[in-house]
Amino acid sequence: MRQIILDTETTGLDPADGHRIIEIAGVEMINRRLTGNHLHLYLNPDRDSDPEALAIHGLTTDFLKDHPRFEQVADQILDYVRGAEVIIHNAAFDLKFLNAELARIDKPAFRTACAEVTDSLLYARELFPGKRNSLDALCERFGISNAHRTLHGALLDSELLADVWLAMTRGQDELLMDSGDDSQQGYVMLEGDVDLASLPVLQASAEELAAHQAYLDSLDKAGGSIWRKLESEPLA
Incomplete structure (x- = not known):
């Protein structure tokens, strides 16, 4: 695009x-x-x-x-x-x-x-x-x-x-892939079985965690971060 x-x-x-x-x-x-x-x-x-x-x-x-x-x-x-x-x-x-x-x-x-x-x-x-x-x-x-x-x-x-x-517009296309096909709203889902256990788990670095907190701060300024609201709620 x-x-x-x-x-x-x-x-x-x-x-x-x-x-x-x-x-x-x-x-x-x-x-x-x-x-x-x-x-x-x-x-x-x-x-x-x-x-x-x-x-x-x-x-x-x-x-x-x-x-x-x-x-x-x-x-x-x-x-x-x-x-x-x-x-x-x-x-x-x-x-x-x-x-x-x-x-x-x-x-x-x-x-x-x-x-x-x-x-x-x-x-x-x-x-x-x-x-x-x-x-x-x-x-x-x-x-x-x-x-x-x-x-x-x-x-x-x-x-x-x-x-x-x-x-x-950050995050609007993070979880979906653009197919360029208007007949499917421009997105396609991945097909086939995926072995989730085989996927590597990458831990965020200290710099990445700091950048994430800075982004949440900017969301708070813009009207509130849903992530912080969820973090503050007790688990059911």
């Missing part, structure tokens, strides 16, 4: 007002592991950023003027995401800008290049209704350090979101 965690920075809030993408970045995961295949591009928008946007990303017109325009790298972007599930935090915002940029050069909408687009903000709201679900809030909730994030940057935000996404 190939996934791209994507983020953009823009000159303002709405492409209908002439605002443009000035930075786009993505990190690739295959089977929930980061591959190191990153995309990171600065873009010349041929305009200034709104002061409010500039205060967020810090990318000045002078810095951006020597970088390529969107139309020069559009195919590179589309090839990078082609066939993948693209995960974006608050996807409606980024898609609005991506589609506007593509429409300017007579290319089809962004979703046509992807297998699907997943909005991690909507996913987080389902997990944590009524709580703050910004990227910073989720980093804090899952114990992911973002101390080095003084300004918003597309590559750094993509890397942070990848960590957040793995934490939010």
Whole structure:
């Protein structure tokens, strides 16, 4: 399974007002592991950023003027995401800008290049209704350090979101195997007799036990760990 965690920075809030993408970045995961295949591009928008946007990303017109325009790298972007599930935090915002940029050069909408687009903000709201679900809030909730994030940057935000996404979805496919067959909900069970007595028993190391406790701590912050609740209940 190939996934791209994507983020953009823009000159303002709405492409209908002439605002443009000035930075786009993505990190690739295959089977929930980061591959190191990153995309990171600065873009010349041929305009200034709104002061409010500039205060967020810090990318000045002078810095951006020597970088390529969107139309020069559009195919590179589309090839990078082609066939993948693209995960974006608050996807409606980024898609609005991506589609506007593509429409300017007579290319089809962004979703046509992807297998699907997943909005991690909507996913987080389902997990944590009524709580703050910004990227910073989720980093804090899952114990992911973002101390080095003084300004918003597309590559750094993509890397942070990848960590957040793995934490939010951890365990969803630990006990099942992906078959790629939609007719069986994408999972298959192992068939045949298995001699459980022949399987080796591996004891967790001290480092692994410490990492497990740290993960339970992050679950407690996010709303409570079922494991600790079970541990505290007396056996029947």
